Amino acid sequence: MRNKMIYFNFHLFVIIFANLQIFQVQAANIFCYYDTQRITDVNAAINYLEPALQFCNFLIYGYAGIDGETYQVKSLDYGLNYDIYQAITSLKLKHNRLKVLLSIGGDRDQTEDLAEDNKYLKLLENLSSRNAFINSIQSVIRTYGFDGLDMAWQFPKNPPKHEHSGFRKYLDKLMNLFRRSPVIDENSAFHKEQFVSLLTELRQSLNPMGAIMTMTVLPHVSAELFLDVKPIVNHVDFIILATFDYLTPYRDPTIAHYTAPIYAVSEHDPSHNINYDVQYWLNHTTATSKLVLGVPAYGRSWTMIKKSGITGHPPITAGGPGRAGHRTLTAGLLSWPEICVKIHQNKELEGDAARFRKVSDPTKRFGTYAYRSVDENNEYGIWVSYEEPKTAANKAEYAHARNLSGVALFDLSMDDVTGECGDGTYSILKSIHNAFKKFK
Template identity: 45%
Template sequence: MRLFNALLLLLALLAPPSALAADKNLVCFYDSASYLRQGFAKLLPTDLELGLNFCSHLIYGYAGLKPQTHEVYSLNVDLDMFHYHEILLLKAKYPKMKVFLSVGGDRDVDEANPLKYIGLLESGSEGQQQFIDSSIALLKRNGFDGLDLAFQLPRNKPRKVHGTVGSYWKKFKKLFTGDFVVDPQAGVHKEQFTEFSKNLRAALQRSNLSLALTVLPNVNSTWYFDVPKIKNNFEFINLLAFDFLTPNRNPDEADYTAPIYPLTEQNRLPHYNIEYQVDYWLQNQCPGEKLNLGIATYGRAWRITPDSGLTGVPVIPETDGPAPAGLQSQIPGLLSWPEICAKMPNDVNADYRGENAPLRKVIDLVQRYGNYAFRPADENGEHGMWVSYDD
């Protein structure tokens, strides 16, 4: 059960595990920071073996980027010096599995330099060569098969769903304020990323190493990735098409976090769905066999208030940020699958009240948007919760 906290399954366009025999990818992700968790959430490298029979690739997360020198480095030297070795020993048991080191993700948090990956793109050939040389040295020294770029590029601004009056007001404001521009130099950065990834791939190939790309949630592919020009630079491309809305990004309202298809009602944004994200790459000449669709093995949980209503039907208004952390995940607003299952009605919790009262599960019968579960706020306005998840 602990695997659910640390393995992110990236299915090649939803290919079943049996498709691996036909050289399809099932890319598994290991967040090394899970070793530092306490209790049931702690994950040892040996625990991975339960799932590795199914994995064509294992991505080890994460390495970081030094903002001044643009060098790749271990985010936790004391941990990684042992973990690299333990993880790579697994290759002897699973010789067909390739192990990649991922750079960036959501672990390389640098509040003093939040745009350091943009800085790498702007650093020119000299700075980018520092990245290339240091990454090859790290990969070769530790026996990795390749590098995964999970760059923290600027992300879409969170947008609140507006009612009819709100929509008109928003359009009116645009006459004076314009759209919110996250990266005014996105076009330039797209060209820089194209050139950088081409040079990086060539250098890795000379060292018999591979290159992959991971598009993080809410990083806008249209801004940074010139698909026709970069598609051949990568062995495969992982699209993390989930967490479109989260309690941290969208504290005031709750909605499906990873719908497969667009929901047009209630003025939802058209790109907050899996179909849109995958279609962008396919329609821009990326071969389908290179794309892996990322699936989150957890749910996102909001705290709901008396003003959120009783029906549980999203969009849920007047939410109050993340729900309390679970005992296993220990992260406010995030619940592992086992934690969600434990909150479903069962013989043990049927008569519980308050924070331990069971959630009401609502199944997505059309299999287009995902399931959700909820518990309205009680008579004291407390203990309300709404969870979006896939099972």
């Protein structure tokens, strides 16, 4: 009897200790997205990626897509085939606490803008297409050793709300009283219901495998239209909020402003901030331990023109996306090292090589921006709202204060992979990790 009691007490201690360990991890989860769209060499990608993994609880590999005819999962890593899948999941051999998930969609899969032609909506509409998707998910997880999947579902986007100031803003509000809102999806209620059905069916198929399922809410997707929060929370392990890109130079080409503020900014749509989105989800669920805050490792840039002025203080008039960086090769998008190098550039340089002027936010509410006014020929102007190590740490502290599960970094390839900024490699990721360490 005494031996049985000792065994019972020991067993109970193990369970309690394990639960405490899980709670501690939940309080400071770091989800590391890794988008391989610019990767051409698998071995080089793995070598650059490996040093970051000591700071990640989850590695979310992106992205896979959906075949529009068969509704099966397909690789979007054209040229790499499926070799990269095996290479990515094999990283668990060295980092045995790491969980590797495959992300589906993520705004990387080509689909139509119109709801009636969107394959992500069409898949939801009947059981056979959902089963085809689920069966292919099971096959990929088993074949390549993923620990689960991330559903970064590509619902239709809300149209941009044009940012204005002063009297123009007042006129816009007046006009909106008489303007009909555009219909994003006439069958949104049905798709909302069927998305829950898909998650329910996925959960049932993944449970016997012990697989994890997360959901990423992409920027400008209406949770009210497409996401039935309460049942979704019951079916997924984590909900990752992509709380950034509230403005982009493609959606809002003529107005540059903060792209990922924590709190509402004057002269800014009151819903375009992290706190608004987090509060929406907290109002609809008490499961704060499942909510994860998304943080970018990049900046969005606009072209400054003569009308932009010289102060750089947002909002400013802009002339479309800024010049592409040498790494991103995408207009309007700069990685963290592309920005930090320009901030510390030799002040004697001119033209496109001229340095950026950095403007920090002492209130920790809105973020950091940098700019370079046009030169005497009205050229080379640029304005960029971006994430840096300090602002990323501020957001980790915010996530902790709101009792969220953790932070998701979008994504590792945009962080300082080679240490160009002078703070070692992966300085944004490390700043998030160090911010959480203070609370342990």
